[in-house]
Amino acid sequence: MEKHCLDCGQNIIGRADKKFCDDQCRSNYNNRLRAEDQTTIKKINHILLKNRKILNELNPEGKVKVTKSKLEKDFQ
Numbered sequence: 550m551e552k553h554c555l556d557c558g559q560n561i562i563g564r565a566d567k568k569f570c571d572d573q574c575r576s577n578y579n580n581r582l583r584a585e586d587q588t589t590i591k592k593i594n595h596i597l598l599k600n601r602k603i604l605n606e607l608n609p610e611g612k613v614k615v616t617k618s619k620l621e622k623d624f625q
């Protein structure tokens with residue numbers, strides 16, 4: 550059965566459980582996965598920071614009720 554490198558797609562020759570041509574391909578693949586994770590984390594952190602800022606502005610000192618219409622009007 551032919552196996553292909555997870556990074557570059559070339560045929561792999563060697564052990565049955567080998568996933569990559571070489572260390573360079575393994576490194577490229579893992580770096581790409583890590584970069585995608587970091588991008589997702591940055592997006593989520595940005596959303597959380599924005600939400601926190603909105604809630605701080607609307608509720609500076611305790612517990613208040615904020616209507617959906619106010620949120621929609623002030624923070625679009």
Ligand SMILES: [Zn+2]
Pocket residue numbers: 554555556557558559569570571574
């Ligand atoms: Zn490769």
